[in-house]
Amino acid sequence: MELYVERGFDETTVAEIANRAGLTERTFFRHFADKREVLFAGAAMLQDLFVGAVTDAPADVPPVDAAMAGVVAGGAVIQERPAFSRQRYEIIAANAELQERELIKLASLSAALAGALRRRGVPDHAASLAAEVAIAVFKIAFERWVSDPVHLDLPQLMRASLDELRTVTADSETGGPAATRP
Amino acid sequence: MELYVERGFDETTVAEIANRAGLTERTFFRHFADKREVLFAGAAMLQDLFVGAVTDAPADVPPVDAAMAGVVAGGAVIQERPAFSRQRYEIIAANAELQERELIKLASLSAALAGALRRRGVPDHAASLAAEVAIAVFKIAFERWVSDPVHLDLPQLMRASLDELRTVTADSETGGPAATRP
DNA sequence: GCAGTGATGTCATTCGCTGACATCACTGTA
DNA sequence: TACAGTGATGTCAGCGAATGACATCACTGC
Numbered sequence: 256m257e258l259y260v261e262r263g264f265d266e267t268t269v270a271e272i273a274n275r276a277g278l279t280e281r282t283f284f285r286h287f288a289d290k291r292e293v294l295f296a297g298a299a300m301l302q303d304l305f306v307g308a309v310t311d312a313p314a315d316v317p318p319v320d321a322a323m324a325g326v327v328a329g330g331a332v333i334q335e336r337p338a339f340s341r342q343r344y345e346i347i348a349a350n351a352e353l354q355e356r357e358l359i360k361l362a363s364l365s366a367a368l369a370g371a372l373r374r375r376g377v378p379d380h381a382a383s384l385a386a387e388v389a390i391a392v393f394k395i396a397f398e399r400w401v402s403d404p405v406h407l408d409l410p411q412l413m414r415a416s417l418d419e420l421r422t423v424t425a426d427s428e429t430g431g432p433a434a435t436r437p
Numbered sequence: 438m439e440l441y442v443e444r445g446f447d448e449t450t451v452a453e454i455a456n457r458a459g460l461t462e463r464t465f466f467r468h469f470a471d472k473r474e475v476l477f478a479g480a481a482m483l484q485d486l487f488v489g490a491v492t493d494a495p496a497d498v499p500p501v502d503a504a505m506a507g508v509v510a511g512g513a514v515i516q517e518r519p520a521f522s523r524q525r526y527e528i529i530a531a532n533a534e535l536q537e538r539e540l541i542k543l544a545s546l547s548a549a550l551a552g553a554l555r556r557r558g559v560p561d562h563a564a565s566l567a568a569e570v571a572i573a574v575f576k577i578a579f580e581r582w583v584s585d586p587v588h589l590d591l592p593q594l595m596r597a598s599l600d601e602l603r604t605v606t607a608d609s610e611t612g613g614p615a616a617t618r619p
Numbered sequence: 620g621c622a623g624t625g626a627t628g629t630c631a632t633t634c635g636c637t638g639a640c641a642t643c644a645c646t647g648t649a
Numbered sequence: 650t651a652c653a654g655t656g657a658t659g660t661c662a663g664c665g666a667a668t669g670a671c672a673t674c675a676c677t678g679c
Contacts, residue, residue, distance in 0.1 A: 268633090269635065269636085279658075279660080280635090281658080281659065284635090284636065285658080317605075318605050319605055351541065354541060354544070355538060356537060358540040358541055358544055359536060359537045380581075380598070381601060381604075384573065384574075384577060384598065384602045384605050384606075385605050387573035387576070388570065388573065388602065388605070388606055391566065391569035391570065392566075394569070395566060395569065399562075416562070419562055419563060419566055420566045420606070421606060422563075423563045423567050423570070424566075424567075424602070424603060450665065451665080451667090460627075460628085461629080462667095463627075463628065463629080463667095463668090464628075466666085466667065466668080467626080471666075472666070472667090620679105621678105621679085622677105623676105624676085624677080624678105625675090625676085626673105626674090626676100627672100627673080627675100628672080628673070629670105629671085630669105630670090631668105631669090632667100632668085633667085634665105634666090634667085634668105635665090635667100636665090636666100637663085638661105638662090638663090639661090639662090640660085641658100641661100642657105642659070643656105643657090643659095644655105644656090644658100645654105645655085645656085645657105646654085646655080646656105647652105647653095647654085648651100648654105649650100649651090649652085
């Protein structure tokens with residue numbers, strides 16, 4: 256990350272990273288699948304956290320709220336290291352390849368959440384949809400949090416974003432969801 | 438695409454592609470930013486279609502429904518070439534790098550939709566959320582459509598998925614969105 | 620004719636990434 | 650103690666994606 260900040264991701268070679276770390280290029284690739292993966296080393300841990308929180312949510316909690324328990328738990332951990340999170344965010348924001356990797360990690364997170372929801376008895380499509388909604392809320396709330404010079408409370412931003420999503424999504428006609436199309 | 442189907446994406450070299458197309462490797466890279474981009478050549482056109490449909494939606498249509506007009510219009514075009522869509526889908530599904538590219542194209546689509554919504558007067562966050570919801574619906578409906586041996590009507594699947602999302606997202610308590618957190 | 624433009628070819632080079640093999644520290648066991 | 654096994658690292662060679670620099674050639678408008 257030092258090198259990525261100093262000279263940018265593209266301008267940094269793996270040889271330089273290995274050199275600064277005091278090992279060889281080959282060894283770098285034994286630890287990380289590729290040059291981008293360095294920035295996503297903690298993703299697996301975070302995913303376990305998300306899934307655990309969904310699994311542990313009370314059985315009577317509806318799908319989206321169970322999925323939200325996952326991302327809220329993740330948000331709480333993320334905001335513990337605001338400086339790190341912001342630096343990492345800026346590196347990623349400056350490079351398209353890194354954004355691609357970030358997106359596929361989020362997709363994997365979404366799939367994991369959906370899996371956890373299914374294990375709670377939520378039907379397939381509903382589980383996927385609820386997971387996608389939770390990840391969308393996560394993305395937008397995180398974006399708000401990390402871009403604000405004053406770091407607000409991330410879990411709270413997430414809940415606020417979900418409320419907003421509900422407002423935006425709610426059917427304008429009177430009847431609620433079922434009445435959308437006859 | 439012929440070569441990607443025959444031997445897989447990873448096993449196909451750019452030299453081979455160029456060769457079959459009757460030109461040189463260097464020329465290939467003048468037409469496509471990288472090896473993956475070949476499969477996403479139509480994305481810009483599709484994005485314009487999405488945005489156009491959102492812009493053309495009646496002014497009194499609420500945000501999510503305006504965003505849905507975009508993805509539904511896209512769905513209608515996509516389902517015109519079921520064989521092509523399925524083949525392309527299978528190539529992408531078999532390769533992680535291609536999935537990354539697909540995801541960033543969808544993210545770009547989402548940003549474009551959000552932009553179109555803002556131009557309709559929808560506030561920032563609401564626009565982003567509505568766009569994310571529409572893209573989530575698009576993804577899941579497309580997945581259903583392309584995986585089903587009998588191709589159903591894609592726009593209809595999208596509307597059904599949105600209804601399901603509304604059901605899943607709707608607050609279980611009585612009061613609707615605003616009542617979620619006091 | 621002729622200058623200008625855009626598409627293509629040629630060549631050399633960098634860099635990400637991988638396979639094969641060697642080295643070396645460390646551990647458990649005869 | 651000696652030795653076999655294991656895992657992390659280094660060394661070396663090589664492939665393929667991607668890029669910059671320069672040359673060629675068809676085509677257009679004057």
